[in-house]
Amino acid sequence: MEKTWNNKAWFMVLPVLVLVAFSAVIPLMTVVNYSVQDTFGNNEFFWAGTDWYVDVLTSDRFWDALTRNLIFSAIILAIEIPLGIIIALNMPKKGLGVPVCLVLMALPLLIPWNVVGTIWQVFGRVDIGLLGRTLEALGINYNYVQNPIDAWVTLIVMDVWHWTSLVVLLCYAGLVSIPDAYYQAAKIDGASRWSVFRYIQLPKMKRVLLIAFLLRFMDSFMIYTEPFVVTGGGPGNSTTFLSIDLVKMAIGQFDLGPAAALSIIYFLIILLLSWIFYTVMTTSDAQS
Amino acid sequence: MNFSWMAWTLPTALFFITIALLLVSMAVWEYVSPGGNPRVGILRFETTRGDRLFVSLLGSAFIHLAWLGLGGPNLWWALALSVVYAVGVFRYV
Known part of the structure; x- marks a missing residue:
């Protein structure tokens, strides 16, 4: 390959480098520094070495929160991806229904996370919430404040309500980009509905589905605001995900050393998963 | 400028200096031999x-x-294992 003949381009990226340094690199360095020390405030620090890392890695609290995170993400993906595909397949392709459906689908995405949490927190309450009171009237014993399963169901339904639209919109974008000629050819060959989906629509949606999968996994793995507003991590610790645990540790208990160690471990897990997904995505692109 | 709020220690400073030196070395390597040496290794x-x-x-x-x-x-021992791992990655990946 030829040598770069114009190095002026490097100066163009300097502002971005400075911005990233201030917003990411310097805070990350500070967190690393905190993770090997102990502090009681007043800008005084005591060397702790790798003790906080050992504490975090050998604690049930960390592994339980990580397991909850992974289970939550797996359930979210198992529901939102197929549901998003089904809804996108059944959305109108032309006429007045298109803008109506698109606006309806986009609405949940426009609501801020904390507002979504507040809506569902009130909606699910047994004393004043529509969902809670309806379920009670139907004889279903539902109370997300006291029952861990109810809390999980509430969080999953809330996330599905909030984010399935994103999968729908991405799949719909993939579907409308398929030329009519493909469907006409399939009709001439007498292809069944399933064959059209399996051999035309699904391959054409592959790239957008991968993006949807990535976005939903990363979002659900780093979820904080909604469960914090609805359940606060409870009942007990049943909905305490890593992010909630981290905030409890850092702000609630003022254990900045262990919280910094947990932050670094959490960051490394997210970095690893992001790299795996990015590699899968770019390799898949290169093959196609 | 006071950086005491960053709570620097000698080991963490050495760690970040090592990372910075690695990045500078990669930049020098790229200048000497441009193109990034792309190849398909054992990870396919x-x-x-x-x-x-x-x-x-x-x-x-x-x-x-x-x-x-x-x-x-x-x-x-973890450091030694990491060096062996890194050599393996640069050789076979």
Whole structure:
């Protein structure tokens, strides 16, 4: 390959480098520094070495929160991806229904996370919430404040309500980009509905589905605001995900050393998963 | 300028200086031999030498974490294992 003949381009990226340094690199360095020390405030620090890392890695609290995170993400993906595909397949392709459906689908995405949490927190309450009171009237014993399963169901339904639209919109974008000629050819060959989906629509949606999968996994793995507003991590610790645990540790208990160690471990897990997904995505692109 | 709020220590400063030196070395390597030396290794996808450094550093971080979780606080063996791993990544990935 030829040598770069114009190095002026490097100066163009300097502002971005400075911005990233201030917003990411310097805070990350500070967190690393905190993770090997102990502090009681007043800008005084005591060397702790790798003790906080050992504490975090050998604690049930960390592994339980990580397991909850992974289970939550797996359930979210198992529901939102197929549901998003089904809804996108059944959305109108032309006429007045298109803008109506698109606006309806986009609405949940426009609501801020904390507002979504507040809506569902009130909606699910047994004393004043529509969902809670309806379920009670139907004889279903539902109370997300006291029952861990109810809390999980509430969080999953809330996330599905909030984010399935994103999968729908991405799949719909993939579907409308398929030329009519493909469907006409399939009709001439007498292809069944399933064959059209399996051999035309699904391959054409592959790239957008991968993006949807990535976005939903990363979002659900780093979820904080909604469960914090609805359940606060409870009942007990049943909905305490890593992010909630981290905030409890850092702000609630003022254990900045262990919280910094947990932050670094959490960051490394997210970095690893992001790299795996990015590699899968770019390799898949290169093959196609 | 006062950086005491960043709570610097000698070991963490040495760690970040090492990372910075690695990045500078990669830049010099790229200047001397441009193009990133892309190739398809045992992982069956194309990597440049920058990718290989990233995989080495990320893998080394997890080797150290695994050592801390399973073995204890003495990290010299983890460091040796990471160097072997990084050499392997640069040779075969």
